[in-house]
Amino acid sequence: MPDATDERPYHHGNLRATLLDAAERGLRERGADQLSLRDLAREAGVSHAAPRRHFADRQALLDALAEAGFARLDTALRAALAGAGEGFPSRVRAAMMAYTRFATENAALLELMYTSKHRPGATRIVKAAEAPFGLMSELITQGQEQGALQAGDPERIGIVLFATLQGIASIINGNLVKPELLDELVDTAAEQFLQGAGR
Amino acid sequence: MPDATDERPYHHGNLRATLLDAAERGLRERGADQLSLRDLAREAGVSHAAPRRHFADRQALLDALAEAGFARLDTALRAALAGAGEGFPSRVRAAMMAYTRFATENAALLELMYTSKHRPGATRIVKAAEAPFGLMSELITQGQEQGALQAGDPERIGIVLFATLQGIASIINGNLVKPELLDELVDTAAEQFLQGAGR
DNA sequence: CAGAAAATGTTGTCATGGACTACAAAGTAG
DNA sequence: CTACTTTGTAGTCCATGACAACATTTTCTG
Secondary structure, eight states: OOOSTTOOOSSOSSHHHHHHHHHHHHHHHHOGGGOOHHHHHHHHTSOTTGGGGTOSSHHHHHHHHHHHHHHHHHHHHHHHHHTSOSSHHHHHHHHHHHHHHHHHHTHHHHHHHTOOTTOGGGHHHHHHHHHHHHHHHHHHHHHHHTTSBOOSOHHHHHHHHHHHHHHHHHHHHTTSSOGGGHHHHHHHHHHHHHHHSBO | OOOSTTOOOSSOSSHHHHHHHHHHHHHHHHOGGGOOHHHHHHHHTSOTTGGGGTOSSHHHHHHHHHHHHHHHHHHHHHHHHHTSOSSHHHHHHHHHHHHHHHHHHTHHHHHHHTOOTTOGGGHHHHHHHHHHHHHHHHHHHHHHHTTSBOOSOHHHHHHHHHHHHHHHHHHHHTTSSOGGGHHHHHHHHHHHHHHHHBO
16 A cells, blocks of 8 residues: 555646746756756656646647746836836836846746747737837837937837847847846947937 | 669768758758758658768757858848948948848748857857857948947947847747838837937 | 536657667778 | 778667546536
8 A cells, every 4th residue: 555654646736837837947957948848747746748737738838938938027127117216217227127137047038938939829928928018118108208218109119129138138148249248238228229219 | 682773872972061951941941949850861861860970969950050040141241231332321221131131031040040058069159150240340330430420349339239130030030029010120220220329 | 415527647658859889881091 | 902081871779749548636516
C-alpha cells in the first residue's frame, strides 16, 4: 500500500499556475527554445501528459506567457508613471526607462511577446498588448494637452515612441551594443523625442 | 546494380551552400522553429547526418543564416543610399525605408539576427552587424558635415535611429499594428528624427 | 444525497529530430 | 601510388511533442 506521508493528491489543484510559474523561470534562465512541457511536468511533479489539460500544445503555453508578459509590462509602466512628477518630460522619461528596463530584464519574454508567429490564436496576445499601447497614447495626449507636444494622432506618435524603446531593447538584448549604454541611449532618445515631437 | 541515370555522386560538391539556401527558404516559409536539419538534408538529397559536416549543430546553421542576413541588409542599405539624392533628408528617408522594408519582408530572418542567444559563438554575428551599423554612423556623420544635424556622437545617434527602425519592424512583424501603417510610421519617425536631431 | 457529467491526471505509444559513432568513398598531397 | 583529409552514409540513442485510452476527483443536477 502507498505510504500516506509523501503521497501526492491525484489532483494537483493549481497546475496551470504552477506550470506558468516554472515556465517563466525556465524562460528567463534558459530561453524559450529550451522550455519543454515534459520538463515543466517533472518540475511540478505530475505526469508528462498532464500539462496538455491546460495548454493544447507547446505554443499555447508560450502564448500564455506572452499574454501575461504584456499585463506585467502594463503594470510596470503604470507604476513608473504613478511615481513620476507632473511635468510631461519627466513623465515620458520615466515611462521610457521603465519600458526599456523591463524589456532588458525580461529579454526572452519580450521576444515571445513580439513574436506571435502570426498564428490565428494570437488574438489574445494582441488584445493584451493594447493596454500598454493605450497607455502610451494617453501619455502622448496628456503631453499635447499640456502643450508640450505638437498636435497629431496620439496613437501614431505613441507607436513610434514605443518602437524606439523596443528597438533599443532589441539591440541590447541581441548583444549588438553593450548593456551599459542603455541609460545613455534612452536619454538620447528622450531628448530627440521631446525636441522632435515637441514644439 | 544502381541505375547510372539518376545516380548521385557520393560527394554533393556544394552542400553547405545548398543547405543554407534551403534553410533560407524554409525560414521564410515556415519559420525558424520549423527548420530541421533532417528536412534540409532530405531536400538536398543527402543523408540525415551530412549537414553536420558543415554545421556543428542546429544553432550553428541559424547563426550562419543570421550572419548572412546582416550582409544582405548591408547590401540593401547601400543600394538604397546609392539610389538616393544628395540631400541629407532624402538620404535618411531612403535608408529608413530600405531598412524597414528589408525587416518586414524578412521577418523571421530579422528575428534570428537580433536573437543571438548570448551564445559565445555569436562573435561572428556581432561582427557582421558592424557593417550596417557603421553605415548608419557614416550617414549621421555626413548629416553633421552638411550641417543638417546637431553635433554629437554619430554612433550613439545612429544607434537610436537604427533602434527606432528595428522597433517599427518588430511591432509590425509581431502583428501588433497593421502592416499598411509601415510607410506612415516611417514618415513620422523620419520627421521626428530630422527635427529632433537636426538644428 | 446519488449518479451522471465534466475536469483533471496517468500510462502507454508513436513519430520526429538532434546528437553522436563507426565506417565508406572521394579528393588531395607527398 | 600511398597516406591523409574531407565529406558523406548507416545505424543508434535519447528527448520531446502529440495523441489515445483509461483512472480518479470534483461538480453539477435531479
